[in-house]
Amino acid sequence: xxxxxRHEKTARQxxxxxxxxxxxxxxxxxxxxxxxxxxxxxxxxxxxxxGKREVVWGLVDPDDDGEVLVHVGDEVRESLLAAMDPDExxxxxxxxxxxxxxxxVEDLPDTVIDEVLKSMDRENRERLEQVLSYPEDTAGRLMNxxxxxxxxxxxxxxxxxxxxxxxxxxxxxxxxxVVSRRHQYLGRVPLAALVTHDGSTPINRLIDDExxxxxxxxxxxxxxxxxxxxxxxxxPVVDDNNILLGRITIDDVVDIIREQAEHQxxxxxxLDEDEDLFSPVWRAMRRRLVWLFVNLCTxxxxxxxxxxxxxxxxxxxxxxxxxxxxxxxxxxxxTQVLALMVRxxxxxxxxxxxxxxxxxxxxxxxxxxxxxxxxxxxxxxxxWFHNIGLSVVIFAxxxxxxxxxxxxxxxxxxxxxxxxFDPALAxxxxxxxxxxxxxxxxxxxxxxxxxxR
Amino acid sequence: xxxxxRHEKTARQxxxxxxxxxxxxxxxxxxxxxxxxxxxxxxxxxxxxxGKREVVWGLVDPDDDGEVLVHVGDEVRESLLAAMDPDExxxxxxxxxxxxxxxxVEDLPDTVIDEVLKSMDRENRERLEQVLSYPEDTAGRLMNxxxxxxxxxxxxxxxxxxxxxxxxxxxxxxxxxVVSRRHQYLGRVPLAALVTHDGSTPINRLIDDExxxxxxxxxxxxxxxxxxxxxxxxxPVVDDNNILLGRITIDDVVDIIREQAEHQxxxxxxLDEDEDLFSPVWRAMRRRLVWLFVNLCTxxxxxxxxxxxxxxxxxxxxxxxxxxxxxxxxxxxxTQVLALMVRxxxxxxxxxxxxxxxxxxxxxxxxxxxxxxxxxxxxxxxxWFHNIGLSVVIFAxxxxxxxxxxxxxxxxxxxxxxxxFDPALAxxxxxxxxxxxxxxxxxxxxxxxxxxR
Numbered sequence: 001x002x003x004x005x006r007h008e009k010t011a012r013q014x015x016x017x018x019x020x021x022x023x024x025x026x027x028x029x030x031x032x033x034x035x036x037x038x039x040x041x042x043x044x045x046x047x048x049x050x051g052k053r054e055v056v057w058g059l060v061d062p063d064d065d066g067e068v069l070v071h072v073g074d075e076v077r078e079s080l081l082a083a084m085d086p087d088e089x090x091x092x093x094x095x096x097x098x099x100x101x102x103x104x105v106e107d108l109p110d111t112v113i114d115e116v117l118k119s120m121d122r123e124n125r126e127r128l129e130q131v132l133s134y135p136e137d138t139a140g141r142l143m144n145x146x147x148x149x150x151x152x153x154x155x156x157x158x159x160x161x162x163x164x165x166x167x168x169x170x171x172x173x174x175x176x177x178v179v180s181r182r183h184q185y186l187g188r189v190p191l192a193a194l195v196t197h198d199g200s201t202p203i204n205r206l207i208d209d210e211x212x213x214x215x216x217x218x219x220x221x222x223x224x225x226x227x228x229x230x231x232x233x234x235x236p237v238v239d240d241n242n243i244l245l246g247r248i249t250i251d252d253v254v255d256i257i258r259e260q261a262e263h264q265x266x267x268x269x270x271l272d273e274d275e276d277l278f279s280p281v282w283r284a285m286r287r288r289l290v291w292l293f294v295n296l297c298t299x300x301x302x303x304x305x306x307x308x309x310x311x312x313x314x315x316x317x318x319x320x321x322x323x324x325x326x327x328x329x330x331x332x333x334x335t336q337v338l339a340l341m342v343r344x345x346x347x348x349x350x351x352x353x354x355x356x357x358x359x360x361x362x363x364x365x366x367x368x369x370x371x372x373x374x375x376x377x378x379x380x381x382x383x384w385f386h387n388i389g390l391s392v393v394i395f396a397x398x399x400x401x402x403x404x405x406x407x408x409x410x411x412x413x414x415x416x417x418x419x420x421f422d423p424a425l426a427x428x429x430x431x432x433x434x435x436x437x438x439x440x441x442x443x444x445x446x447x448x449x450x451x452x453r
Numbered sequence: 454x455x456x457x458x459r460h461e462k463t464a465r466q467x468x469x470x471x472x473x474x475x476x477x478x479x480x481x482x483x484x485x486x487x488x489x490x491x492x493x494x495x496x497x498x499x500x501x502x503x504g505k506r507e508v509v510w511g512l513v514d515p516d517d518d519g520e521v522l523v524h525v526g527d528e529v530r531e532s533l534l535a536a537m538d539p540d541e542x543x544x545x546x547x548x549x550x551x552x553x554x555x556x557x558v559e560d561l562p563d564t565v566i567d568e569v570l571k572s573m574d575r576e577n578r579e580r581l582e583q584v585l586s587y588p589e590d591t592a593g594r595l596m597n598x599x600x601x602x603x604x605x606x607x608x609x610x611x612x613x614x615x616x617x618x619x620x621x622x623x624x625x626x627x628x629x630x631v632v633s634r635r636h637q638y639l640g641r642v643p644l645a646a647l648v649t650h651d652g653s654t655p656i657n658r659l660i661d662d663e664x665x666x667x668x669x670x671x672x673x674x675x676x677x678x679x680x681x682x683x684x685x686x687x688x689p690v691v692d693d694n695n696i697l698l699g700r701i702t703i704d705d706v707v708d709i710i711r712e713q714a715e716h717q718x719x720x721x722x723x724l725d726e727d728e729d730l731f732s733p734v735w736r737a738m739r740r741r742l743v744w745l746f747v748n749l750c751t752x753x754x755x756x757x758x759x760x761x762x763x764x765x766x767x768x769x770x771x772x773x774x775x776x777x778x779x780x781x782x783x784x785x786x787x788t789q790v791l792a793l794m795v796r797x798x799x800x801x802x803x804x805x806x807x808x809x810x811x812x813x814x815x816x817x818x819x820x821x822x823x824x825x826x827x828x829x830x831x832x833x834x835x836x837w838f839h840n841i842g843l844s845v846v847i848f849a850x851x852x853x854x855x856x857x858x859x860x861x862x863x864x865x866x867x868x869x870x871x872x873x874f875d876p877a878l879a880x881x882x883x884x885x886x887x888x889x890x891x892x893x894x895x896x897x898x899x900x901x902x903x904x905x906r
Binding site: 015017018019037039040043046047048049159160163164166167168169171172173174191192194195196197198227228229230231233250251253254255257258260261262264265266268269270271275277278281282284285288289291292293295296299300302303306307310313314317318319320321322323324325327328329332333335336338339340342343344347348349350351352353354357358361364365368369372373376377380432436440 | 468470471472490492493496499500501502612613616617619620621622624625626627644645647648649650651680681682683684686703704706707708710711713714715717718719721722723724728730731734735737738741742744745746748749752753755756759760763766767770771772773774775776777778780781782785786788789791792793795796797800801802803804805806807810811814817818821822825826829830833885889893
């Protein structure tokens with residue numbers, strides 16, 4: 001309900017905007033758009049079809065352009081950049097934080113990248129190059145090298161004087177980092193400690209050195225897990241020699257968590273999380289075809305299984321009526337087990353040490369559900385076709401297929417993981433390939449044995 | 454790959470722990486467990502089967518018990534609480550933050566709640582009662598009433614003196630909130646501003662009053678969206694009269710985002726995000742049965758459609774072999790559209806103002822994919838069954854079903870949303886009900902018309 005209310009509000013805004021655009025009154029649109037935060041503008045642009053999207057993009061305050069570009073998916077970003085002059089792009093991105101700029105830079109035309117680099121001072125250019133030297137999806141790529149460091153051998157008053165001279169702090173600075181003369185990371189001092197302790201307090205009494213820093217090679221998933229396990233707002237990034245390289249902040253981590261969730265939800269349907277709602281037809285079509293062809297192959301295997309039993313079906317057409325139910329319910333039951341397993345694997349809760357316990361639990365659940373659902377379906381079939389043999393066959397086949405589905409639901413994702421694939425993406429296709437084929441096989445095979453003796 | 458590495462690390466820890474538990478050497482287990490953060494211990498407990506779980510829970514440092522309880526799902530929490538004496542529970546939870554305590558309190562036995570309330574001082578008891586007076590999943594329930602407030606008519610030095618007297622600040626305090634004499638929210642002052650400005654700077658020069666506060670009735674989804682749109686670390690919560698009630702911090706928001714993603718992933722398979730991996734068999738079984746029965750009903754409808762064409766299948770058994778392919782590919786194509794729509798709805802990007810544009814795009818994509826996949830399938834069928842009529846029928850039926858699947862993929866979630874249901878949870882069942890039934894209908898119906906004239 002609350003979700004619906006929020007949706008209503010956004011929907012109302014969208015409708016107002018859409019009406020104003022249709023009528024060509026751009027003044028109100030400009031006013032509405034520029035009351036929004038850059039992330040909200042990004043979301044709005046994603047929800048506009050091409051044509052309207054370019055019009056609204058032209059109305060965004062140029063000061064927000066860079067931040068908006070950071071907050072949209074790759075495909076939409078491409079369409080926005082296509083509508084800008086090189087000069088506009090340079091102006092939009094040159095004031096971004098290093099980590100945001102690093103995120104954008106690969107989508108920019110080469111000539112624009114050169115211009116941006118030229119417009120930066122040497123220190124920032126070197127920082128950008130450093131960040132870009134780390135692989136995507138690692139801590140090195142997420143960090144911002146702009147960090148406030150202090151020494152341990154001073155007191156609070158000295159630090160406060162230094163900060164007042166320095167002026168503004170980088171966004172989300174909740175700690176200062178204490179480093180050695182060689183810039184090795186020693187620990188962190190909370191701003192909260194600086195404002196609650198006397199000026200004469202030595203810094204080394206306020207250092208929190210219990211939190212290990214993040215390794216520059218850590219994956220973004222590892223970074224997200226550590227932030228959420230430890231409730232961090234920011235964390236230092238170091239290299240192998242414990243030299244402080246930069247700082248990761250919670251806003252980037254929130255983006256990772258959101259993207260990961262989208263990646264799993266869309267990836268399970270063979271889509272990319274950067275897919276534009278309004279991407280061009282030929283592009284959307286090409287992308288989806290790959291997945292449909294994989295599914296065509298698995299459907300073909302299942303059809304082949306049915307093909308082996310043409311003779312049986314020919315003698316009892318009711319089998320053709322009922323066989324999709326056995327296959328479909330197996331797929332549903334397997335999907336439930338799969339969903340639990342995929343989450344367990346993502347959270348690191350499932351591994352070889354407990355998978356057999358899980359399998360045993362799921363087999364028992366499946367057996368009980370299979371017997372119960374099988375009995376219900378058997379009774380329905382009895383009432384429908386008045387054929388007790390058919391009723392027994394579907395009871396047995398459904399029980400078999402549910403038990404098999406549970407095994408597949410447990411074993412497929414853990415096997416994919418062991419082979420180095422993402423279980424969230426490919427498990428579903430394998431699962432239905434098995435539950436379809438084996439559902440048809442168990443039902444038609446048993447029918448051949450029992451009914452056509 | 455990086456994900457696999459992290460998984461390997463966790464898996465190794467789990468295996469070590471599991472081996473140590475098996476051999477009964479509890480010393481190393483205790484040491485390993487107590488190097489972990491409470492959230493990590495919670496994750497570990499979730500990954501242990503009953504029996505081992507209770508043993509490890511008994512080894513956790515009692516000081517961490519409360520935080521661990523906050524970080525596990527409802528079902529696991531229940532199993533942990535069942536292993537504790539009332540005194541232990543009171544000791545574990547009495548030092549928790551008010552917002553965490555409010556989150557736990559409903560899972561506690563009544564006698565324990567009374568004890569906990571008695572052990573609290575009056576101020577905290579009143580705060581807890583206030584938080585509990587707001588509905589679950591609203592800002593009021595998420596907030597912590599422990600907030601540092603200041604007046605606008607003083608300078609930085611006065612504030613610093615006050616903070617030094619006050620001592621420690623609540624976790625994640627990045628701003629002080631400025632209130633009027635009547636405790637109305639006026640704006641916020643960043644700690645960063647306090648440490649970078651001279652002591653003589655008046656506070657009213659440092660106030661940021663541009664960010665509107667969060668309404669105490671706002672849904673948790675709305676709270677999460679605003680935090681991530683505005684990159685907040687903390688935000689003030691006010692009532693209708695703009696009276697400051699408390700503060701929400703980013704760590705709770707990260708939990709909301711994670712839970713929402715899990716809710717959608719598991720909910721789509723008819724599961725609860727609080728489901729324990731190792732929940733008792735009868736409980737897991739009962740919970741899954743509901744969903745399987747719903748699916749049985751939709752499968753039954755599809756079977757009935759096939760039943761109408763028994764005569765047709767009887768004359769050409771190849772139809773039984775091929776009909777699951779038409780239904781299945783329709784389901785796959787529809788699932789892709791659905792995944793995009795569900796995300797678009799969750800982000801507020803899809804609404805009545807653009808749904809027709811989207812539908813039109815998806816119809817064109819589906820038509821092109823349908824023609825292409827249909828042609829491929831038609832050729833396969835021609836090679837397999839040497840029946841040109843059958844080949845034409847499956848071509849036309851697949852094209853129809855893909856176009857229908859796209860319409861269903863767009864219209865089902867938006868209709869569910871309009872009716873007040875969560876489109877992420879129920880859309881899939883309706884979609885496959887339609888793609889199965891209509892896949893069978895279009896294929897068998899066309900076959901009846903074309904092949905049996």
